Amino acid sequence: MIYLQSVAKIHKNQMEKRWVQAVKGDKDVTDLLAQQLNIDKTLAEILVQRGITTFTEAKDFFRPQLSQLYDPFLMKDMDKAIIRIDSAITTAEKIMIYGDYDVDGTTSVALAFSFFRQFSPYLEYYIPDRHKEGYGVSTAGIDYANSKGITLIIALDCGIKSNDKVAYANSLGIDFIICDHHLPGDELPAAVAILDPKRSDCPYPFKELAGCGIGFKLAQAYCSKHQLPANMYEQYLDMVMVSIAADIVPIVDENRILAYFGLIKLNTNPCVGLKALMDSCGKNKDFTITDVVFTLAPRINAAGRMDHGNQAVKMLLCTEDDLAAEQSLFINIQNTDRKLSDSSITAEALALIDESDVLIGKKTTVVYNENWNKGVIGIVASRLTEKYYRPTIVLTHSNGLLTGSARSVPGYDLYEALLGCADLLEQFGGHKFAAGLTMKQENIHAFSERFEDIVGATITEDLLCPEILIDNEINFSQIDGKFQRIIAQMAPFGPMNPAPVFVTHAVTYVGRPYVVGTKHLKLNIKQQNSAIFEAIGFGLAEFENLLQPNVPFSVCYTVEENIWKDQRRLQLNLKAIKIHNQ
Incomplete structure (x- = not known):
């Protein structure tokens, strides 16, 4: 998307933000798309701004299909990886699944371990200790593998720059398959296979998979090679979606398909471990990408931050409800400890900055x-x-x-x-x-x-200076149930596919604004002759006393459905406010 800067800024008491308006797309293309889809021209314009210009492209966007996933063998070295894994399974070699301690790494390990455990009993997994070993492939991990007689390590979400570690493993007779999504260095490690779409010589059409996404493609390739049913790898879509959300990769193209169906699985039939984690955080349905980012991901991450990433993998691999509930409770406690530590260190850091x-x-x-x-x-x-x-x-x-x-x-x-x-x-x-x-x-x-x-x-x-990217200017009269439902179908939202942000001018409030908690503003707003809309402004509490009766202001916001105690209502989520007389 291309954006042009506007001059609008929020109140001086807050950190100033630039309100940035999207460049409008081709009017003829927009008009035709709006007619073909029978939607508001404003929404058609947003689609055009995001590169969706034809009915077929819109159909693929609004109705993604798993059949649209790319052939995994388009990825460089995928054939080599499958041949080496086949050999290891056939000859009963011991295999280690190795991954990082964050959400992407632990979901990657859980996916790969659970999948290949269906074909070989000679499998172990390994997560490095954040405090003792640090990020990525470690010498300690390779030494452990050697002590266990492991001859193949499948590394996920790491390894693309572990040239010295891979060379060390080779000297011990241990082969590496690297499944990574980070940028390679000038020289690739001497691994049997390196699966990384960001390799300069990799023709794979989508470059922004998460590490767990690479693991998913490996499982997809194995099933394709052996003519196994798709549900043998599709059962892990919820884990892939969690990794996509947590690793903040672009939710476009293949990632959007994976996230779309991953959310469906999370909300209808999650794996035992994720279901227990959802239950433990007090929400077990209607999850969005945002919910995953702010509720599930921090808890999974807390294991590696406060104790050991093995705890997260152990939970994700649970097949019994009781064990999963116990493990998720343990991780919840770690997350509570993490929040206390986080708050304390942040306060110390802020004091250090202020003092110096x-x-x-x-x-x-x-x-x-x-x-x-x-x-x-x-x-x-x-x-x-x-x-x-x-x-x-x-x-x-x-x-x-x-x-x-x-x-x-x-x-x-x-x-x-x-x-x-x-x-x-x-x-x-x-x-x-x-x-x-x-x-x-x-x-x-x-x-x-x-x-x-x-x-x-x-x-x-x-x-x-932080900016707010505004997709379009609209009037409140354009907002109704159909308008919101079409926006909802643009989800999952995330990087490169954010929830549309609108700006509306000449707004006044009805009743009185009030503060929710200590930082958030709640109010009812309207334009002249429009319906009244509930609005919430997270972090905008200072406007409670700045807004005056009958003094117009502008708002930029997203349109969403607020769900509270099974009641659903339209709500405007305010991103910023500008008072006209200031």
């Missing part, structure tokens, strides 16, 4: 405390980025080095900035919006200064 005034005139934030929990510094980095809206790195001490999590702002390539600091780092990896890194303690000052210099020279002022 490190943000004055700077474009980055780098904070360090040797006592911070390594498992939650990524969350803290995200919170600091949300508050100060600039590339942020949070560091702590681990195994003789400083280890850190980095987060960026939309539009700025954090990974490229870290590349410019590579000589000061022992290790780093990730992507443009998030990364992990380690360095020697004596390098922290030099690193902080160079990181600031690189970001300062390459980031624009616009990127340091």
Whole structure:
């Protein structure tokens, strides 16, 4: 999508946000699509803005089919991977399923282990210890595999840059199959097969699968090769969807199909482990991608942050309700501990920033405390980025080095900035919006200064000001049940397919606005001669006393269905407010 900046901004008391209006699509294409689909032209225009310009494309978008998934053998090395796995199963070799400790890694391991356990009893899984081994393939993991007589490791969501570790495994007679979705380095590891759509020589048509998605394609390929029924791999769609949501990959193309059917499975027939986790968080139906991101994903992540990622895999592999309930309860406790640790460290980091005034005139934030929990510094980095809206790195001490999590702002390539600091780092990896890194303690000052210099020279002022992307301007008279139902059919929403955001002007409130909790604004709003709409503004509580009777204001918002105690009502979810006389 292409966007043009408008001059509208929210009230000065809040962090200013740029209201950005989408460029309108071709009018003739929009009019024809609206006629063919029998929908509001505003909604047809949104489809055109998102690259959906024909009836057939719209049909595929609104009615995705699993038959639209790509042939897994289009992925480079898929044939080699299946041949090697066939050989291992046929000759009763011991196989290790290896994955990262986050949501994408643990769902990947659970999927691959559960799937291949149907064909071989000689299977183990391994999740590295976040605190002792760190991210990715570890020497300790390979040594463990060697001690168990394992001769094939299938690594998921990691391994694409583990050249030295794969070489070490090869020296011990252990083969590697790498299933990763991160960017490769200049030289690929010496693995038997490397499944990664981001390989420059990989012709696979979709490049943005999550790590669990690569594992799903491996299972799909195995079933295709052996003419096994599709339900043998489709049963894991709920796990794939959870990984897509948690890893914040674009929900377009193949990811949208997987997320669409994964949500159906989660809401109708989830695996035993996910069902128990849903029950434990007090919600067991009507899950959306947002619900997964904010309820299920943090709990699964908490296992690796506070204890060990094995606990999450153990829950996902449960086949008995009682055991799953017990394991999900344990993970819920870990999540509670995680939230306490997260809140404490965030408060300490904010105090450190305030005391040192490190943000004055700077474009980055780098904070360090040797006592911070390594498992939650990524969350803290995200919170600091949300508050100060600039590339942020949070560091702590681990195994003789400083280890850190980095987060960026939309539009700025954090990974490229870290590349410019590579000589000061022992290790780093990730992507443009998030990364992990380690360095020697004596390098922290030099690193902080160079990181600031690189970001300062390459980031624009616009990127340091959060923006709201507005799909279209509408009047309240356009909003009705059909309008909302069509928007709902555009889901699942996420990166590159966000929920449509609308702007409406000359709005007034009815009754009185009031605050829900401490931060959220609840009010009823209308335009002249329009219906009255309920609205909720998360984080907009300060407007309670700024809005005045009969003084018009503008709102940008999403249209959604609010479900409360089985009652369903239209609701506007406000993203920002601009008072006209200010």
